[in-house]
Amino acid sequence: MFTVTLKLVVDTKRNRVVFAESEEEFVDILFSFLTLPMGTIIRLLNKESSVGCMDKLYKSVENLDPKYLETKACKTMLLQPRSEAEIPCEDLVVNADDLMPRRHYTCPTFGCFIKNKLYSSFRGSPCLCGKATDQCGLWDKVENNAKNSVFLKEAATYVITDDLHVTRATTITTVSLLQKLGIEDADVLEERIVDVSRNEVLSLLKSLLLSKMPFTDVFLQKKESVNIHKEENDMVETAQIKSEVKNEAIQSRRIRVKVVEDKVTEEAVFAEAGNDFVDVLLSFLTFPLGSIVKLLNHQSSVVCVDNLYNSVELLAATGDCIKTEECKDMLLSPKLYPHFNCDNQILKVEAKLSRRARFYGCKLFGNKRVGTVYINEINPKKANSSTKSGGGYAKRSVRFMVTNEMDVKPVSLVSEIGAIKELKVPISSLVEKEVELGEAEVLNLLKACLVSSNPLSKLFSP
Numbered sequence: 001m002f003t004v005t006l007k008l009v010v011d012t013k014r015n016r017v018v019f020a021e022s023e024e025e026f027v028d029i030l031f032s033f034l035t036l037p038m039g040t041i042i043r044l045l046n047k048e049s050s051v052g053c054m055d056k057l058y059k060s061v062e063n064l065d066p067k068y069l070e071t072k073a074c075k076t077m078l079l080q081p082r083s084e085a086e087i088p089c090e091d092l093v094v095n096a097d098d099l100m101p102r103r104h105y106t107c108p109t110f111g112c113f114i115k116n117k118l119y120s121s122f123r124g125s126p127c128l129c130g131k132a133t134d135q136c137g138l139w140d141k142v143e144n145n146a147k148n149s150v151f152l153k154e155a156a157t158y159v160i161t162d163d164l165h166v167t168r169a170t171t172i173t174t175v176s177l178l179q180k181l182g183i184e185d186a187d188v189l190e191e192r193i194v195d196v197s198r199n200e201v202l203s204l205l206k207s208l209l210l211s212k213m214p215f216t217d218v219f220l221q222k223k224e225s226v227n228i229h230k231e232e233n234d235m236v237e238t239a240q241i242k243s244e245v246k247n248e249a250i251q252s253r254r255i256r257v258k259v260v261e262d263k264v265t266e267e268a269v270f271a272e273a274g275n276d277f278v279d280v281l282l283s284f285l286t287f288p289l290g291s292i293v294k295l296l297n298h299q300s301s302v303v304c305v306d307n308l309y310n311s312v313e314l315l316a317a318t319g320d321c322i323k324t325e326e327c328k329d330m331l332l333s334p335k336l337y338p339h340f341n342c343d344n345q346i347l348k349v350e351a352k353l354s355r356r357a358r359f360y361g362c363k364l365f366g367n368k369r370v371g372t373v374y375i376n377e378i379n380p381k382k383a384n385s386s387t388k389s390g391g392g393y394a395k396r397s398v399r400f401m402v403t404n405e406m407d408v409k410p411v412s413l414v415s416e417i418g419a420i421k422e423l424k425v426p427i428s429s430l431v432e433k434e435v436e437l438g439e440a441e442v443l444n445l446l447k448a449c450l451v452s453s454n455p456l457s458k459l460f461s462p
């Protein structure tokens with residue numbers, strides 16, 4: 001099993017990690033978290049991330065009959081979203097993500113593949129002939145002789161505080177660091193060396209989403225992180241969310257949603273909406289963590305993630321630490337995987353262009369030299385095997401019910417009655433109203449989904 005070594009300086013009196021010191025291999029792993037799509041994080045943490053209502057949203061997709069989605073492959077895209085950085089991340093000493101990054105699928109009929117030259121990154125995408133792509137292949141790996149670092153230049157030492165501020169060891173002195181962290185007595189400090197394997201990497205991922213001291217949680221207290229700040233956060237966020245709505249103005253496109261709310265408490269009970277609103281929601285699962293921090297202007301409310309993001313920005317601005325401009329973009333403005341963009345998504349997260357493979361023919365066309373052959377990627381969201389980007393996940397003709405806790409299902413009067421019953425309020429106190437969402441509201445919804453387990457009431461109540 002691969003491990004990476006980490007040196008911890010521990011305050012033995014308070015049983016806390018003061019800071020960690022490591023080479024680029026470990027910091028690469030931390031930074032790679034920014035490239036992971038939200039759905040991948042939920043999957044890796046076994047739907048127990050406790051990030052707002054994201055676990056619930058993920059489970060909704062799991063429970064959703066694929067007939068309510070544009071194609072069968074949509075479900076896989078949402079439950080196992082892929083990342084534009086997945087191939088570089090293969091070189092991490094310990095990779096949190098366990099999906100095979102170079103996998104792709106072609107038509108089971110070889111003749112059809114030769115003729116139409118189509119592939120998909122997902123099993124079950126509709127091929128032109130009507131069959132589903134299920135012939136699995138792997139893109140060739142370009143072998144590197146030396147084990148390269150991924151995002152950072154080699155042979156550098158970094159200092160990482162317990163709340164994940166990462167700095168180059170050369171730019172900070174021990175004295176100033178200890179003073180900054182409020183350490184008075186050097187006698188209480190002790191050095192510990194820990195080996196970090198995939199288990200610890202996943203624990204760190206979980207912990208940094210909830211806690212302000214992930215190293216202490218994972219290496220000293222050996223507990224799965226506890227969400228101490230959640231309730232308190234919820235309160236603060238509600239105030240913030242509302243003030244932000246007012247600040248934004250102009251909007252090109254807006255989405256209409258019907259909300260049923262309790263007149264007395266002014267809390268939303270559930271919303272009824274078309275595929276446009278559901279696409280907005282579902283695609284949150286496909287957003288890489290770094291793109292969420294960028295969209296929310298460095299204030300995702302997930303403290304350690306914001307700190308990690310800001311650290312990359314500082315390292316990129318001040319030192320020659322980040323390997324290339326491309327690496328920097330992968331962390332600070334991570335793109336969606338090809339074809340993961342949605343026409344209905346109001347928030348702008350760019351998708352990577354899909355790969356047009358060249359010379360692919362030599363191997364697949366019976367080792368014959370067929371010269372340059374291009375094959376094109378099918379958009380798995382489109383039923384007509386189009387290679388054009390865009391489209392959406394939720395079926396266009398379906399109306400959906402979204403509960404306050406982000407359970408998404410097709411509209412049914414029976415389940416609506418269930419939701420109303422749970423409230424235990426007289427029917428006469430319920431009102432229906434129409435609300436419109438533009439970019440500002442969708443940003444607030446995204447933020448509410450990160451911090452709250454009932455984002456609808458937070459968003460729509462006055």
Ligand SMILES: [Zn+2]
Nearest residue numbers: 107112127129
């Ligand atoms: Zn085919």
